Amino acid sequence: xxxxxxxxxxxxxxxxxxxxxxxxxxxxxxxxxxxxxxxxxxxxxxxxxxxxxxxxxxxxxxxxxxxxxxxxxxxxxxxxxxxxxxxxxxxxxxxxxxxxxxxxxxxxxxxxxxxxxxxxxxxxx
Numbered sequence: 001x002x003x004x005x006x007x008x009x010x011x012x013x014x015x016x017x018x019x020x021x022x023x024x025x026x027x028x029x030x031x032x033x034x035x036x037x038x039x040x041x042x043x044x045x046x047x048x049x050x051x052x053x054x055x056x057x058x059x060x061x062x063x064x065x066x067x068x069x070x071x072x073x074x075x076x077x078x079x080x081x082x083x084x085x086x087x088x089x090x091x092x093x094x095x096x097x098x099x100x101x102x103x104x105x106x107x108x109x110x111x112x113x114x115x116x117x118x119x120x121x122x123x124x125x
Contacts, residue, residue, distance in 0.1 A: 035078070036068040038087035056102060063094040 005015055023030070043064065049057050067090045071077060078086065099105045 031083075033083060034068075035071055035083045035086035035090060036065070038084045039064055039068055039090050042087060042091060052105075056098065056105065059101075060094060060098055063097050064090055067094055
C-alpha cells in the first residue's frame, strides 16, 4: 500500500519518519472526530430514512455533506465553535434548504428537537 503514497519514491520507513515529524510539529494535537462525523451520527439516530422518501433522504445527505465540507474550509469557524454545534447548525441549514425544495419536508419541531437530542448523545460519547 505504501507504494501508492509517494509513487514509490519513499520507503515505508521514510513515510513513517515524515508522519512522526508532522505529529511532532503539531504537538500531537489532532482530532479524530469532525463536525461531519457528529452530523452523520445525528442523522442516523434520527431515523430520517424511515420518515423521508429515498430520493429526499439521499438529497439531504448530499446537502449535509456539502455544507459540512464548506464548514471545514473556514478555520476561524471551526477553531471557535464546538464540533457538535457546527454539526447541529449544518443539519438545520440543510433542513431549511430541503424545506424550500419540497414543502412536504417535515421540518416540524419534532425533527429539530430530535437533532438536538441526537447531537447531545453524540457529544457525550
